[in-house]
Amino acid sequence: MSRSQPPAEVSLDFPREWIEFLDPADEQHLVRADLTWLLSRWTCVFGSACRGIVPGRAEDGCCSHGAFFTDADDENRIKSAAAKLTPETWQHYRRGFKNYTEMDSVDGTKPARRTATRSSDGPCVFLNEKDFPAGGGCALHAQALRDGVHPLKYKPDVCWQLPIRREQDWIKRADGTKLLQSTLTEFDRRGWGPGGHDLGWWCTSAPDAHVGTEPMYITYAPELTELVGEVAYAKLAELCAARLKSGLIAIHPATKAAGTPRKRGGREPASPRAADQGSNL
Template identity: 85%
Template sequence: MSRTQPPREVPLDFPREWIEFLDPADEQHLIRADLTWLLSRWTCVFGSACHGILPGRAEDGCCSHGAFFTDTDDENRVRAAAAKLTPQTWQHHRRGFKNYTEVDSVDGTTPARRTATRSADGPCVFLNEADFAGGGGCALHAQALRDGVHPLKYKPDVCWQLPVRREQDWITRPDGTKLLQSTLSEFDRRGWGPGGHELAWWCTSSPEAHVGTEPMYVTYAPELAELVGEAAYEKLAALCAARVKTGLVAVHPATTLAAAPKRRGGREPATPRKSAG
């Protein structure tokens, strides 16, 4: 691929397969899951093949902006994790929750707190540069690995959930029964709102990020279990495994392109590594 050409991405709309089932642990919890996404070979390529969401800033990955917190529990988890960081492990070390967060707005009107950025146009304050002696990538992610826990225990919700999108709604069936419906799908460009179409690159649609050795439902097991519960995830994993055996009809096109033989003059897909982003 020529450096003057933008990275390849597949169109946003293509056939998908879905599964729907009741949570074995809660008969009022309905799970809907996008099998095309969960059986894809997407994997995080931060630090290797990632082009970043802003042009010329591949090293930022998807950390070019601060992460909005979902609730007080999210804020408190990050606050506790940040207290473990030192100037040796966090390049842009700051003390005090209000010194590494700021108030902004998701919708332009409602105040919301997020992680601060290093400058007006800089990336998230928790992002260490690649050549930092304490290690590049997300300082919270790296601290979790040092402590022997999964990064979702330390990072903001939106950071560990990406690129899985969970939507929850109470629905009423024709017989009047009410269920909490959790929908698991791909967090594609549209997940960011109108601004998502302006991102320089987004990984879920790119064959360069569909180079995992296992399907997503396996590599993202901890995150999926956190989103829907252990029992629901075990059921989901069993259904995914059964679908693999019968053959998925609507395969993710980016996974298909990534698996296609390399054309003369092209390049091999980058080898993914464990992300610190």
């Protein structure tokens, strides 16, 4: 199949297995996790099998548009990380928060700030091109690797969380007790809203991206820990391992279609210069 013709993606609707448990560190925190997703063999294939979300721009990966910030903490993290970049490490270097971010709107009405794009049709200003001397891929991701920290410490929330979707809601049980419910599942096309169906390609549904040798709950341990806490993640990992040992009934159809794993799980390239061979998320 040619690079211009993305392979078929699996349907968005299929059986899933779920587990829920109380956070051992917080009796008011209920974790609800999608085992079908967390036991899948999805892995980031940026720079190799990734076809990008915009047709003809595979080199962008999922960075063809700016990333909206979730809150002030998210913005401040990027300010600190961007301050570490130089023209030698950031191809499209811009100085000053307002020069590398811009105002837009997620819902078409409420103003929201996001990372800027290099032009009216993108991609993100932090995306280095593959032939850039310091290495292709996300400049923030590469800087984190140079500094010896996990990329989630330097990148916008939406960038390091993808393709995990976390939803949090206070729920009320029949006896009147209230719990904070954290739901962990796949960030599929619908996670983007109606526009998600217009993406040229989306990796979570594509067998080409389900080629990891380890399940996601292992390769995404740092991200999952950040999302639900260290103690809750330890319990989640214990339950995932037990389910994997006993045999998952509702296997992710893209993992099943991919067949035998052939690529190491995980996202970070071995070095900043290897970013175009590893992940850009």
